Amino acid sequence: MKELLGYWRQDNQVGIRNHLLIVSSVVCANRATELIAEAIPGAIPVTHQHGCAQIGADMEMVFRTLEGIGKNPNVGAVLVVGLGCESIDAADLASRIGESGKPVDFVSIQKDGGTAQTVEKGIKKAKKMAEYLGMMKREPFGWEKLILGTECGGSDTTSGIVANPVTGRVADRVVNLGGTVILSETTEIIGAEHIMAKRAATPELSQKILELINQVERRYMRLGVDFRGGNPSPGNVKGGLTTLEEKSLGAIHKAGTSTVQEILVYAQRPSKKGLVIMDTPGHDVESMTGMAAGGSQVIIFTTGRGTPTGYPICPVIKITGNPQTWQQMGDDIDINASTVILGKETLAEVEEKLFLYLIDVINGRFTKSEVMGHKEFGITRISMSL
Secondary structure (H helix, E strand, O other): OOOEEEEEOOOOOOOOOOEEEEEEEHHHHHHHHHHHHOOOOOOOEEEOOOOOOOOOOHHHHHHHHHHHHHHHHOOEEEEEOOOOOOOOOOOHHHHHHHHHOOOOOEEEEEOOOOOOHHHHHHHHHHHHHHHHHOOOOEEOOOHHEEEEEEEEOOOOOHHHHHHHHHHHHHHHHHHHHEEEEOOOOHHHHHOOOOHHHEEEEOHEEEEHHHHHHHHHHHHHHHHOOOOOOOOOOHHHHHHHOOOOOHHHHHEEEEEEEOOOEEEEOOOOOOOOOOOEEOOOOOOOOHHHHHHOOOOOEEEEOOOOOOOOOOOOOOEEEEEOOOHHHHHOOOOOOEEEEHHHHOOOOOOOHHHHHHHHHHHHHHHHOOOHHHHHOOOOOOOOOOOOOO
16 A cells, blocks of 8 residues: 655644645635735635624634634645734634644734735735745655545435445545544434434444434524425435435445544544544535534545535545546546446445545645636534624
8 A cells, every 4th residue: 555645744733735825814804815825826815704793603613614724734834814803813813723833924904004015915924934835845644644524415316326335435444544534414414313323432422413413403493494495405306316314325325334433513623533423514615614624634525416616725536426427527526436337347446446546635646626726615604694
């Protein structure tokens, strides 16, 4: 087996990419963030619509998410761009990210003389960070440093039959090698929660899994809506998935067969090795953001109907079990598992193909979404803006 190569961080984490992140602390700083990133080759801007008019748990979750994105091991240095009067203070966010030991700094539009001067100052700071990152080299690391995220989107019947089972087999291999795997999308466990509960490490955790699903169902009931009207999605239904339970029974296959070790809130870093569950929405981009903020360096994304979605700081590996999707969207999808459906390969053979591709991506190979420049980013919300 090939050795894994990555960038060691001062907090003993290892990144498989070495990104310079320019992140806005508030929506008002988005344009300045973009302008700074545009001036630095390879810099990645992270902009969003949050950062102000939020209170309580909602603001805490957005802060935790931005902090986690900055602390993700794939990020080598961070410049935070703030306005100066927002709820999520740029200096505070930079300080928290700086606990990781990586180079972190901030600029503030109100304090630094407006957008133009802030951009000029930010570019100077970011250039020094880019020089620092340019001197770093990949070094060997073990599987115990890896956190693999799993996601499914644009699902159809082939997802549960082929793509998710293949991903689950690879997930089991990562766990057996000492790594960590995150199963996300809580709404897509509904109807299969009894199966996941049986796989819990303790009776207490088993009960917590059942309680988590009940909480999610009550959350939507309080809104007075039937969330089954949006999940399965119209595309899922056209792809042959008629009920949420049917979709969930296929979706959980991407978690493999390992024992569940803990449940994480959105954007929380795992405290245990092995398989863990993170409470995220089924919305692909918001779910991936939660896992990235929790430390995932790479994500395997299964899709039956096809989706080009990527992520700013984590390579996203796409796999499909649908032969038509592979033919029509091959430029967006990395692994063709439809060969199993067509009887040309076995699950074990495609598993090996995906596992070897995962190693190559860890060691620097670009995924299709990276080549196409996909950097979709979104943070979920708990409550409405004030």
